[in-house]
Amino acid sequence: MTKPGTLTEVELEIMHVVWGLGTATVKQVHDVLSARRPVAYTTVMTMLGLLAKKGHLKREESGKAFVYRPAHTKGRVVSKMLDDFVSRVFHGSARPLVLALLKDRKISKRDLEEIARLAEVDE
Amino acid sequence: MTKPGTLTEVELEIMHVVWGLGTATVKQVHDVLSARRPVAYTTVMTMLGLLAKKGHLKREESGKAFVYRPAHTKGRVVSKMLDDFVSRVFHGSARPLVLALLKDRKISKRDLEEIARLAEVDE
DNA sequence: CATGTAGTACTAATTTATTAGTATGACGAA
DNA sequence: TTCGTCATACTAATAAATTAGTACTACATG
Numbered sequence: 137m138t139k140p141g142t143l144t145e146v147e148l149e150i151m152h153v154v155w156g157l158g159t160a161t162v163k164q165v166h167d168v169l170s171a172r173r174p175v176a177y178t179t180v181m182t183m184l185g186l187l188a189k190k191g192h193l194k195r196e197e198s199g200k201a202f203v204y205r206p207a208h209t210k211g212r213v214v215s216k217m218l219d220d221f222v223s224r225v226f227h228g229s230a231r232p233l234v235l236a237l238l239k240d241r242k243i244s245k246r247d248l249e250e251i252a253r254l255a256e257v258d259e
Numbered sequence: 260m261t262k263p264g265t266l267t268e269v270e271l272e273i274m275h276v277v278w279g280l281g282t283a284t285v286k287q288v289h290d291v292l293s294a295r296r297p298v299a300y301t302t303v304m305t306m307l308g309l310l311a312k313k314g315h316l317k318r319e320e321s322g323k324a325f326v327y328r329p330a331h332t333k334g335r336v337v338s339k340m341l342d343d344f345v346s347r348v349f350h351g352s353a354r355p356l357v358l359a360l361l362k363d364r365k366i367s368k369r370d371l372e373e374i375a376r377l378a379e380v381d382e
Numbered sequence: 383c384a385t386g387t388a389g390t391a392c393t394a395a396t397t398t399a400t401t402a403g404t405a406t407g408a409c410g411a412a
Numbered sequence: 413t414t415c416g417t418c419a420t421a422c423t424a425a426t427a428a429a430t431t432a433g434t435a436c437t438a439c440a441t442g
Contacts, residue, residue, distance in 0.1 A: 144399065148347060163418070179401045181420080186399095200408070201419060214348055215363050218356065221344055222365060224271060225337055230365040233341065234357060234374050240338050242345060242353040245378035248371050251357050255368035267429060286388070302431050304390080309429095323438075324389055 141216045143192070148217075150183050151192060155210045161201045264339045266315070271340075273306050274315060278333045284324045 138144055143151060153168045154160045166180040184204050187193045192213070193204045226233050237243045266274060276291045277283045289303040307327050310316045315336070316327045349356050360366040 138398080145347065146400065152350075161419090176402050177418090178403070182401075185421090211359070215359055217348055218359055219363065219365070221348075222360075224268065225340055225344075227275075230360045231370055231374070234360070234366060234371070235377075236334070236338055236341055237345075237353045237357070238374060238378055240342065242342070243357060245375045247354055248357070248375040248378070251354070251361060252368045252371040252375065254358070255361055255371070269430065284389090299432050300388090301433070305431075308391090 138190075140190070141213075142220050143213065143217065146183060147187060147192070150180070150187065151206065151210075151213065154193065154204060154206055159203055159205045161203055163201070165204075263313070264336075265343050266336065266340065269306060270310060270315070273303070273310065274329065274333075274336065277316065277327060277329055282326055282328045284326055286324070288327075 138147075150165060150169070153165050157164055157168075162177065162181045162184055165184065166175070166177050169175050169180060184193060184195075184202075188195045188204065192207055194207050195202045195204050197203075222228055222230055222233060234243070234248070238245070238248070273288060273292070276288050280287055280291075285300065285304045285307055288307065289298070289300050292298050292303060307316060307318075307325075311318045311327065315330055317330050318325045318327050320326075345351055345353055345356060357366070357371070361368070361371070
């Protein structure tokens with residue numbers, strides 16, 4: 137198991153699918169995933185079970201199959217991962233990160249201005 | 260081995276040390292690292308060797324011991340990791356990332372404005 | 383010269399992550 | 413009722429990442 141809160145690559149991939157669907161069965165997730173790359177049904181099952189065990193998904197019995205739903209919002213999990221990333225890669229400072237995004241043209245001056253404008257409200 | 264370009268947690272930790280020192284021997288890295296947490300000398304050696312094999316470090320013989328130096332700048336590697344992170348976690352869009360930073364108070368409106376101002380030059 | 387320190391190469395143990403197999407059951411349709 | 417599909421639990425194989433041991437050499441110094 138990983139340290140709580142952070143998701144590994146495949147775990148995250150699957151969480152994104154479940155967040156997208158809102159609620160999902162193994163079959164549904166498998167359908168989405170196998171459209172992208174070959175993956176066994178049981179592999180998906182294992183991962184969903186693991187994510188449930190780790191507390192990232194809640195599972196409810198519904199008819200024959202289990203239905204999984206996210207235990208936390210995408211925003212919350214993504215925030216946590218971002219936080220983690222900023223401390224690991226940028227020693228905790230977000231500024232150089234944003235500077236890097238700008239430098240690499242991942243974001244524009246205008247985007248930044250626009251985002252800054254959104255901050256007005258709660259300052 | 261990991262996919263080229265991206266560094267695992269421990270690899271990154273060690274790269275940060277080497278970037279900090281500019282150039283480093285196993286002993287130097289071990290000294291820095293073991294001040295933080297217990298780690299065997301040979302573990303550090305293995306990691307430096309691995310990073311050299313992966314192309315992240317260049318090693319030169321200098322007297323008795325090897326001297327390692329980064330093969331790429333921190334900026335370049337960090338950019339690559341950021342790029343990777345943005346695609347894995349944010350499906351490639353940097354905007355929601357910056358929004359999340361703002362929301363979580365990792366960065367302020369003023370920071371953003373200031374960074375946007377820096378972009379003037381090359382627009 | 384014996385001993386400790388610093389170094390290497392090579393190997394291996396351990397842990398974590400990923401992928402998937404096997405055995406089994408329920409159920410609808412031919 | 414038999415076959416295929418969808419489902420589960422349990423188990424296991426494989427791969428990737430992390431940590432460290434063992435054996436050995438060179439060298440300074442008491």
